Amino acid sequence: MVMALESKIFMKILAIDTSSNACSVALLDNEDIESLHKIAPIAQAQLVLPMVQELMQEAKIQLQHLDAIAFGCGPGSFTGLRIAASVAQGLAFAAEVPLIKISSLASIAQHVFQERNWNKLLVAVDARMQEIYYGAYEINSEGFAELKGEEKVCSANQIPLHKNQDWYGVGDAWGIYSEIMELHLGFKPLDLDITCLPHAASIALLARNKLLKKEFCSFEDAVPVYLRNNVAVKEKDR
Numbered sequence: 001m002v003m004a005l006e007s008k009i010f011m012k013i014l015a016i017d018t019s020s021n022a023c024s025v026a027l028l029d030n031e032d033i034e035s036l037h038k039i040a041p042i043a044q045a046q047l048v049l050p051m052v053q054e055l056m057q058e059a060k061i062q063l064q065h066l067d068a069i070a071f072g073c074g075p076g077s078f079t080g081l082r083i084a085a086s087v088a089q090g091l092a093f094a095a096e097v098p099l100i101k102i103s104s105l106a107s108i109a110q111h112v113f114q115e116r117n118w119n120k121l122l123v124a125v126d127a128r129m130q131e132i133y134y135g136a137y138e139i140n141s142e143g144f145a146e147l148k149g150e151e152k153v154c155s156a157n158q159i160p161l162h163k164n165q166d167w168y169g170v171g172d173a174w175g176i177y178s179e180i181m182e183l184h185l186g187f188k189p190l191d192l193d194i195t196c197l198p199h200a201a202s203i204a205l206l207a208r209n210k211l212l213k214k215e216f217c218s219f220e221d222a223v224p225v226y227l228r229n230n231v232a233v234k235e236k237d238r
Helices: 044-059 078-095 104-116 174-185 200-212
Strands: 002-004 012-017 022-029 032-039 068-074 099-103 120-126 132-139 145-154 168-170 225-228 231-234
Touching: 012 044, 012 078, 012 200, 022 044, 022 200, 032 044, 032 200, 044 078, 068 078, 068 104, 068 200, 068 225, 078 099, 099 104, 099 200, 104 120, 104 132, 104 145, 104 168, 104 200, 120 174, 145 225, 168 174
Parallel strands: 012 068, 068 099, 120 168
Antiparallel strands: 002 032, 012 022, 022 032, 120 132, 132 145, 225 231
């Protein structure tokens, strides 16, 4: 996948996401984003580094030429989140470049906006055990997904209520709990996309915005963030 960027801001960012059933890597190289995205729920640990190497070789870019490395920090698959975090940490340490954490839910919202131009998105991802990961995102004037309220894990009938009804439903939980969520919300979303997964290309876009604002994370904080009891729990605190 190749995505052209409208603004000419020159930088190079490697992005990684393994928080879902997909193994997704992307390289933002000046005005373009090239990505590899494979559905491989039990093979991400074996695929991610070769996929990174493939992108870097095709672009003829060395790790030390990167401006940052970004990764999907969650919520999502516990094992997958650890893979992305550890790979990003190792590569960033070797290249001596900054790390940037991006929410997996924000990645989904950003990707659907890029693909469908939906700008108000209720992102709901199946968290198993009759729960969902949830976040409401709006696309701001700069074209980036912006969280409204907070991300949380909850039952489908506990998602926050919204005054307006001009929202779109995004994420696989809408394919499982749509009736429950619609009854709780009091309206049906304008449309649904239940297939979209976190994508490294959208992580790269969101990371570019954070890089411009110098919103990095330390190596100590470059760990998965899980949502438990409606609070963010870092891997190191578990």
